[in-house]
Amino acid sequence: MTPEMVVNRINDAMKIANDVLQRHAAAVICTVPSLCAFCQPHLALKSLKSSVFSISSYLFCLAFAPPTMSLKNAVITGANRGLGLELCRQLSLDERYQTIYALCRKTSPELTELASKNQKIGIVDGVNVTDNGVGIKLGSFFRTDTTDEPIIPIHLLIHNAGAYGPPKDCVDAQAMYASQSLETITRERMRFALELNTLAPLFVTQALLPNLQATGKVIIISSLMGSIRDNTAGAHYGYRTAKAAANMVGKTLAMDLKSPERQIAVGMIHPGFVATGFDGGKKRREGQRDVDVCVKGVLQAVDQVTLETTGCFLHGGYGEGVRPLDW
Numbered sequence: 360m361t362p363e364m365v366v367n368r369i370n371d372a373m374k375i376a377n378d379v380l381q382r383h384a385a386a387v388i389c390t391v392p393s394l395c396a397f398c399q400p401h402l403a404l405k406s407l408k409s410s411v412f413s414i415s416s417y418l419f420c421l422a423f424a425p426p427t428m429s430l431k432n433a434v435i436t437g438a439n440r441g442l443g444l445e446l447c448r449q450l451s452l453d454e455r456y457q458t459i460y461a462l463c464r465k466t467s468p469e470l471t472e473l474a475s476k477n478q479k480i481g482i483v484d485g486v487n488v489t490d491n492g493v494g495i496k497l498g499s500f501f502r503t504d505t506t507d508e509p510i511i512p513i514h515l516l517i518h519n520a521g522a523y524g525p526p527k528d529c530v531d532a533q534a535m536y537a538s539q540s541l542e543t544i545t546r547e548r549m550r551f552a553l554e555l556n557t558l559a560p561l562f563v564t565q566a567l568l569p570n571l572q573a574t575g576k577v578i579i580i581s582s583l584m585g586s587i588r589d590n591t592a593g594a595h596y597g598y599r600t601a602k603a604a605a606n607m608v609g610k611t612l613a614m615d616l617k618s619p620e621r622q623i624a625v626g627m628i629h630p631g632f633v634a635t636g637f638d639g640g641k642k643r644r645e646g647q648r649d650v651d652v653c654v655k656g657v658l659q660a661v662d663q664v665t666l667e668t669t670g671c672f673l674h675g676g677y678g679e680g681v682r683p684l685d686w
């Protein structure tokens with residue numbers, strides 16, 4: 360190892376130590392610090408900080424230890440079921456992430472069970488992304504609204520919460536689709552789709568802007584149904600319009616957030632045709648793919664969202680190859 364490499368490793372270690380301290384101070388979900396990846400170094404540092412020699416030893420260890428410690432935090436909206444739940448599960452297996460904040464209106468038995476078995480996942484319930492007060496709720500949880508404590512840093516924000524239309528339209532796929540034809544679409548249904556699929560990603564991003572870290576990512580789970588070029592079949596007024604507009608929100612965020620001060624990449628990702636409760640029906644429909652392969656593809660696409668590709672619209676490709684989509 361050259362002297363330059365040693366200096367670089369020590370610099371990295373200083374950043375890590377700082378990040379660990381910040382994160383620990385802000386953490387509210389850690390129940391077993393002795394087993395927790397980010398509490399351990401904090402506790403070590405705390406017990407060592409009275410001695411300069413000990414701090415140097417600690418930094419020395421961090422500098423020369425294999426770089427296994429992951430320090431990224433992910434936030435996922437609509438995490439109690441469907442794609443959001445599986446995103447939590449798969450991200451928790453990714454060693455780059457140490458905390459997955461599972462945002463939901465109300466937890467589900469599945470999410471509660473997942474979080475009980477996996478300390479990386481922290482449930483943040485009571486988060487209705489269309490609520491006017493969502494910014495206050497998030498600001499309070501993620502410490503955006505206080506200078507007394509460090510904010511919780513966010514490295515990956517996935518806007519997953521979404522729906523085709525109001526729940527009462529979704530008793531099954533047929534009823535759902537029938538509710539947004541030229542003859543049946545209403546202002547109320549248009550507004551519902553736009554509030555949830557378009558406005559929520561914008562205002563949740565706005566609320567969490569102070570938390571988003573440089574080189575972090577903002578992802579909008581979009582849909583091919585929002586592609587103007589792909590629209591050869593008509594209908595679905597609310598959902599199509601809302602996802603197309605969500606793509607514009609995402610592209611505009613990409614332009615605003617790629618600045619040297621922010622360095623945040625933004626991507627819109629179509630997960631494919633997924634067997635979730637999305638269409639209101641419990642019965643699996645022809646062509647629907649398993650949630651786990653769809654999420655595998657989504658996360659592969661997330662890895663392709665960088666400052667070089669920012670503003671992209673990608674198909675996760677079911678884990679068989681990410682590909683760009685036409686707007």
Ligand SMILES: NC(=O)c1ccc[n+]([C@@H]2O[C@H](COP(=O)([O-])OP(=O)(O)OC[C@H]3O[C@@H](n4cnc5c(N)ncnc54)[C@H](OP(=O)(O)O)[C@@H]3O)[C@@H](O)[C@H]2O)c1
Pocket residue numbers: 436437438439440441442443463464465486487488489490518519520521522523555580581582583629630631632633634635636637638
């Ligand atoms: N499934 C597909 O084939 C498909 C295809 C393309 C794109 N997508 C997109 O993928 C995303 C996830 O869909 P999915 O298939 O997983 O659907 P899903 O199983 O119906 O899950 C939707 C999630 O969104 C949450 N949600 C709805 N309204 C919310 C609100 N106001 N505040 C907070 N959370 C809210 C739901 O929470 P509650 O339990 O509280 O309702 C649920 O967790 C959506 O954006 C959808 O448009 C899905």
